[in-house]
Each structure stands twice: as structure tokens, then as C-alpha cells.
Amino acid sequence: MAILRVLVADDEPVSRTVVGAMLKKAGYEISFASDGQQAWQQLAAPQPPAIALLDWEMPGLAGPEVVERIRARGEQAPTYVILLTSRDSSADIVAGLKAGANDYVTKPANEDELIARVNVGARVVELQTALAERVRSLEEALANVKALQTLLPMCAYCKSIRNDQNYWEKVETYFHDHSGVSFSHSYCPTCYERFVKPQLDALEEITEAQRRQKGR
Amino acid sequence: MMAPALDTAVxxxxxxxxxxxxxxxxxxxxxxxxxxxxxxxxxxRTAWQGGNAVEVQRAAHSLKGSAGNIGAHALHAICHQLDELGRSGDLAEAEDLVPALAAEYARVEAEILLLIG
Structure with a gap:
């Protein structure tokens, strides 16, 4: 399992440090943000943290607003978000989850519970990453299949196929490149009778003639 | 005998x-x-003197977080009350709580100083 990076965003330094130390002890890599704006900067970066623990009440941008922004990006493997809140009323929790948070933890965080919830997040993130990778490779395969469905220009005599770069390729090469199909060469019974058998017969005649010549 | 200001388990x-x-x-x-x-x-304290309930709530809220994390339960409870009062906008009852906050902080500080030497 790769080491996942967790963002801890909280304007209150004591909580931030304690939560960070808990996660570090559990083997996670940590980055910190001391307000919502800083949190958003990290989350909008090209390689965002896999999991984010966001304080509900932060100056600048509050936790739920940051979540809404993440969700609005509509990524295939978005950051898993846990809201940290000292408000334990169910209305606030529902609002946070509605905004798009995956989970919530009430402050002060209990170490075992926090780590258990972050571990759940890590499992979801890994699953999502694997799925996104699978979707990507399936899309690639589909693109190749589509290329085979189009009208292929083929030479009426030698059966070569003209590829996208305007080169004539052997049919074997073209299909191998566009579908991964490989050909093993053989002959059908009709072609055997028409092409192979006369050649074998001719060969036999030559051998026979040579033998007779030697025997003389 | 008063309970310790800091929870030893925490x-x-x-x-x-x-x-x-x-x-x-x-x-x-x-x-x-x-x-x-x-x-x-x-x-x-400044926000309370100025009657700024929003600022009282904000400060009490973050103090509550800090207190909770080090197991300062009595301080946490005072902050929680101030947080709620600030939220309701009615600061009249905060009259006794602000000095209580300072007194409890002093107790917490003394215990911390013993711990970190």
C-alpha cells in the first residue's frame, strides 16, 4: 500500500498538531493548512492529497464550502473528505454530508476512531484509484476497437491495409497494432488444393527426376 | 479539593x-x-466588552477546541457555554463566564508548566 497524504485543515493550532500527530503515528504523510483558502490551494493543486480532514469552522472558507468546490470539479478519483466538527447536532452533520463530505468526526478527536475512519477513507481512495485506472485502460481499448469499425481501405490484390498515416501495412500488422490480435499462419483446404498441393507435387517431381539422374 | 485542570488520561x-x-x-x-x-x-474579552457576539462565539469556539484536545475539561465547559451564548447573540450571561475563563486558564497554565518543566 502506498503511503497516502492527508491534509489537516484547521485554524486552531492545538487541534491541528494533535490530529496531525495521530495520523503520522498511524503511518500517513501529513500536510497542514491553517485556513480554508490554504486548504483549497492544496486541494486544487495537480496532485491533491488523497484524504482531507477539514475543520467545519475556518476563517475564509469553511469546511463545507471547500467540499462543495471539490465536488464541483467532478474528478474520477476525488479527495476523500472528513469534516472535523465540534458541533454534534445532527442537522449540522446532515448539512456537511449533503455538501459532499464523505464522513465526519467530532472534536476533540478520539485517536482510535479518527484513525479507523481515515483507514476507511484510504480503502475507498485505493478502490477508486484502481477503478479509475481500469476505466482509463478500457477507454483506450474501446478507442482501438472503434478504429477497427471504420471503413478500411484494402488493396484488392495484395490485401494490404492503408493506415491512418497513409502507409500500406500488411493486414497482420494492422490488426496487431489496433487490436492486439496476432495471426498464426496456416492454409484452408481449398487453398491447399489450389496452391500448396501443386507446389508439393512439383517438388516431388523434381526430387524424383534428380534421383533418376543419379541412378543412371 | 478541586479536580485537576488537565485529564491525566488525555x-x-x-x-x-x-x-x-x-x-x-x-x-x-x-x-x-x-x-x-x-x-x-x-x-x-475584547469582543465581549464591545458586545460583539459573533466574535465572542468564534473565539470561544476555537478555545473550546484547544481545551478539548489537551483534556482541560472545565475550561472546555466554560468555552462551550460562551460558544452557545455567542451563537444566541445574548451576552448578558457571559458576565460571570469571562472572569471564570481567565481563572480556569490560570489553573491549566500552572499544571502545564509543571508538566513541561
Whole structure:
């Protein structure tokens, strides 16, 4: 399992440090943000943290607003978000989850519970990453299949196929490149009778003639 | 005899957070508390004097978070009340709570100083 990076965003330094130390002890890599704006900067970066623990009440941008922004990006493997809140009323929790948070933890965080919830997040993130990778490779395969469905220009005599770069390729090469199909060469019974058998017969005649010549 | 200002179980669990060979997490957290909290208490007092309930709520809320994390339960309870009063916008009842906050902070500070030496 790769080491996942967790963002801890909280304007209150004591909580931030304690939560960070808990996660570090559990083997996670940590980055910190001391307000919502800083949190958003990290989350909008090209390689965002896999999991984010966001304080509900932060100056600048509050936790739920940051979540809404993440969700609005509509990524295939978005950051898993846990809201940290000292408000334990169910209305606030529902609002946070509605905004798009995956989970919530009430402050002060209990170490075992926090780590258990972050571990759940890590499992979801890994699953999502694997799925996104699978979707990507399936899309690639589909693109190749589509290329085979189009009208292929083929030479009426030698059966070569003209590829996208305007080169004539052997049919074997073209299909191998566009579908991964490989050909093993053989002959059908009709072609055997028409092409192979006369050649074998001719060969036999030559051998026979040579033998007779030697025997003389 | 008053209960200790800091919960020993919480302090012990903070002590256990230090990875081998790294600086003491407990000391770091308690030092942060001492560096950060007095300023916030001051902000709360100023906001209360100015009748600014929103600012009282904000300061009380973050103080509550800090207090909770180091197991300062009595301080946490006072902050919780101030948080609620600030939210309701009615600061009249905060009259006794603001001095109580300062007194409880002094107790917490004394225990922290004993711990970090």
C-alpha cells in the first residue's frame, strides 16, 4: 500500500498538531493548512492529497464550502473528505454530508476512531484509484476497437491495409497494432488444393527426376 | 479539593503520540497551547466588552477546541457555554463566564508548566 497524504485543515493550532500527530503515528504523510483558502490551494493543486480532514469552522472558507468546490470539479478519483466538527447536532452533520463530505468526526478527536475512519477513507481512495485506472485502460481499448469499425481501405490484390498515416501495412500488422490480435499462419483446404498441393507435387517431381539422374 | 485542570488520561495519550526518536509531541502541543490561547482569550474579552457576539462565539469556539484536545475539561465547559451564548447573540450571561475563563486558564497554565518543566 502506498503511503497516502492527508491534509489537516484547521485554524486552531492545538487541534491541528494533535490530529496531525495521530495520523503520522498511524503511518500517513501529513500536510497542514491553517485556513480554508490554504486548504483549497492544496486541494486544487495537480496532485491533491488523497484524504482531507477539514475543520467545519475556518476563517475564509469553511469546511463545507471547500467540499462543495471539490465536488464541483467532478474528478474520477476525488479527495476523500472528513469534516472535523465540534458541533454534534445532527442537522449540522446532515448539512456537511449533503455538501459532499464523505464522513465526519467530532472534536476533540478520539485517536482510535479518527484513525479507523481515515483507514476507511484510504480503502475507498485505493478502490477508486484502481477503478479509475481500469476505466482509463478500457477507454483506450474501446478507442482501438472503434478504429477497427471504420471503413478500411484494402488493396484488392495484395490485401494490404492503408493506415491512418497513409502507409500500406500488411493486414497482420494492422490488426496487431489496433487490436492486439496476432495471426498464426496456416492454409484452408481449398487453398491447399489450389496452391500448396501443386507446389508439393512439383517438388516431388523434381526430387524424383534428380534421383533418376543419379541412378543412371 | 478541586479536580485537576488537565485529564491525566488525555495527557498520557498525547505523550504516546511521539514517534521514536522524534521531539516530544506532548511538550509541543502544550507549548502551542500556552503560545496560542492567551491571545484568543484576550480577543474574546475584547469582543465581549464591545458586545460583539459573533466574535465572542468564534473565539470561544476555537478555545473550546484547544481545551478539548489537551483534556482541560472545565475550561472546555466554560468555552462551550460562551460558544452557545455567542451563537444566541445574548451576552448578558457571559458576565460571570469571562472572569471564570481567565481563572480556569490560570489553573491549566500552572499544571502545564509543571508538566513541561
Amino acid at each position: 495527557i498520557e495519550s498525547l505523550r504516546q503520540l511521539t514517534p521514536p526518536g522524534e521531539p516530544d509531541v506532548l511538550k509541543e502541543v502544550l507549548q502551542l497551547f500556552l503560545d496560542d490561547v492567551p491571545g484568543r482569550i484576550e480577543r474574546l
